[in-house]
Amino acid sequence: xxxxxxxxxxxxxxxxxxxxxxxxxxxxxxxxxxxxxxxxxxxxxxxxxxxxxxxxxxxxxxxxxxxxxxxxxxxxxxxxxxxxxxxxxxxxxxxxxxxxxxxxxxxxxxxxxxxxxxxxxxxxxxxxxxxxxxxxxxxxxxxxxxxxxxxxxxxxxxxxxxxxxxxxxxxxxxxxxxxxxxxxxxxxxxxxxxxxxxxxxxxx
Amino acid sequence: xxxxxxxxxxxxxxxxxxxxxxxxxxxxxxxxxxxxxxxxxxxxxxxxxxxxxxxxxxxxxxxxxxxxxxxxxxxxxxxxxxxxxxxxxxxxxxxxxxxxxxxxxxxxxxxxxxxxxxxxxxxxxxxxxxxxxxxxxxxxxxxxxxxxxxxxxxxxxxxxxxxxxxxxxxxxxxxxxxxxxxxxxxxxxxxxxxxxxxxxxxxxxxxxxxxxxxxxxxxxxxxxxxxxxxxxxxxxxxxxxxxxxxxxxxxxxxxxxxxxxxxxxxxxxxxxxxxxxxxxxxxxxxxxxxxxxxxxxxxxxxxxxxxxxxxxxxxxxxxxxxxxxxxxxxxxxx
Numbered sequence: 389x390x391x392x393x394x395x396x397x398x399x400x401x402x403x404x405x406x407x408x409x410x411x412x413x414x415x416x417x418x419x420x421x422x423x424x425x426x427x428x429x430x431x432x433x434x435x436x437x438x439x440x441x442x443x444x445x446x447x448x449x450x451x452x453x454x455x456x457x458x459x460x461x462x463x464x465x466x467x468x469x470x471x472x473x474x475x476x477x478x479x480x481x482x483x484x485x486x487x488x489x490x491x492x493x494x495x496x497x498x499x500x501x502x503x504x505x506x507x508x509x510x511x512x513x514x515x516x517x518x519x520x521x522x523x524x525x526x527x528x529x530x531x532x533x534x535x536x537x538x539x540x541x542x543x544x545x546x547x548x549x550x551x552x553x554x555x556x557x558x559x560x561x562x563x564x565x566x567x568x569x570x571x572x573x574x575x576x577x578x579x580x581x582x583x584x585x586x587x588x589x590x591x592x
Numbered sequence: 593x594x595x596x597x598x599x600x601x602x603x604x605x606x607x608x609x610x611x612x613x614x615x616x617x618x619x620x621x622x623x624x625x626x627x628x629x630x631x632x633x634x635x636x637x638x639x640x641x642x643x644x645x646x647x648x649x650x651x652x653x654x655x656x657x658x659x660x661x662x663x664x665x666x667x668x669x670x671x672x673x674x675x676x677x678x679x680x681x682x683x684x685x686x687x688x689x690x691x692x693x694x695x696x697x698x699x700x701x702x703x704x705x706x707x708x709x710x711x712x713x714x715x716x717x718x719x720x721x722x723x724x725x726x727x728x729x730x731x732x733x734x735x736x737x738x739x740x741x742x743x744x745x746x747x748x749x750x751x752x753x754x755x756x757x758x759x760x761x762x763x764x765x766x767x768x769x770x771x772x773x774x775x776x777x778x779x780x781x782x783x784x785x786x787x788x789x790x791x792x793x794x795x796x797x798x799x800x801x802x803x804x805x806x807x808x809x810x811x812x813x814x815x816x817x818x819x820x821x822x823x824x825x826x827x828x829x830x831x832x833x834x835x836x837x838x839x840x841x842x843x844x845x846x847x848x849x850x851x852x853x854x855x856x857x858x859x860x861x862x863x864x865x866x867x868x869x870x871x872x873x874x875x876x877x878x879x880x881x882x883x884x885x886x887x888x889x890x891x892x893x894x895x896x897x898x899x900x901x902x903x904x905x906x907x908x909x910x911x912x913x914x915x916x917x918x919x920x921x922x923x924x925x926x
Contacts, residue, residue: 391601415673417673417676417729418676421676421726424722440706440707440708441707441708441711441768444708444711444712444714444715445711447715447718447719448711448714448715448718451715451718451719452715452718452719452721452751453718453748453751456721456722456725456744456748457748459722459725459744460725460741460744463725463729463737464741522707524707524708524768567893567894567897569897
């Protein structure tokens, strides 16, 4: 299994390195590209863990859709990032605080798993062993059967957020001409064309 | 130790490389002759002769074109972002190639028979947009950038309906494995019960590969050539080849999802599976070329309307309908 060990170190090394590049690259577009590389390596790590479904979903959702929109926005922005970065140091304390809290929480989660065997058993109980069920079926049974209502509630929350974003950005402007296909298709000959017989020497 | 190393690592590696070459080489030839076929089909539909000078029936024309592109100079614009500029065509080409790893050519004849094969295909095809965005941005040219923006919006929009079509097929097949999806069509090809979805998949495939009538990203009459205006020589060739490779890939996906992949129709099993697969791909590809010869280019707002307001609700409705019928009749595959 030396190959999977080598792959693990390769993926994690590239993921961490590109994570560092995300925050240290001068060009914001390069930052986003490195972010995509980091996502990709995380997907590789998922595959090594035997969670190929999660890996593919990570690539489809984050790399294929979210990061595209992100890149879209960053490319269109007209901000002088060098100037913006000038005063970045004043945010260092609060950034460090958030980082420390996150690290502490991670340590707590991992520590509880190690410290309390009953807790870790409770955490892994819903997922059957990999040998019985492929991970696609396991995750499907979890989110669409066992935790169906929680999953639906999460969906509704996202939907509301989406509606909110649309409402906030929707402006009706004057003088915008839109094509209405149904109107165009349903137009009758009698509405638009009038045949007149014009006598010579007279106008219509 | 040495013997173990040879048996465990070196030999599988050699076999794998040989398999990859066995897939890539015919693919390259198919792609080269797809350009020839496109010119011949277009010519026939426009009452012209098409390429007929280089070699018998002009059959050596693709080789001559390739050689010519190789001899040209690669120009990198002075305002371009060099690394991204060079990486973009390579990315496009590589992504077009790696998707073929999970395509089965016959029962068991597949490079890597993974459990989530169809998701892998979907993921790889959703990455195709990066080559185009990176090219448009790195060129530092407004035409290239506009082309890239259009392409990004277009590919993201049509991917959604492609996703729903794939989910519908998965409901009927009951597996994410590409070979299992083909085998699920032993009794009836999915094109029969799911005909509207097959049509949506084909049209979305046209949009996803930036083919006419959805070739707005490279609309030459408005954007001079879109995202690859600044590219020349092999860098341009890689984009060009990537586009044709993606066409073959979408055709292969259409024949796997709806036309039964390598399965022989009407019990004609004496013709081997790979030939059937090739024939089905060729039929779908002919559809691509036919559409190009027939339809004018869409306007951009119409393209977006079609994607979001027609295909998305319809494929969603059909997905719910399929799920309902399968559950109601108890036809769900176990």
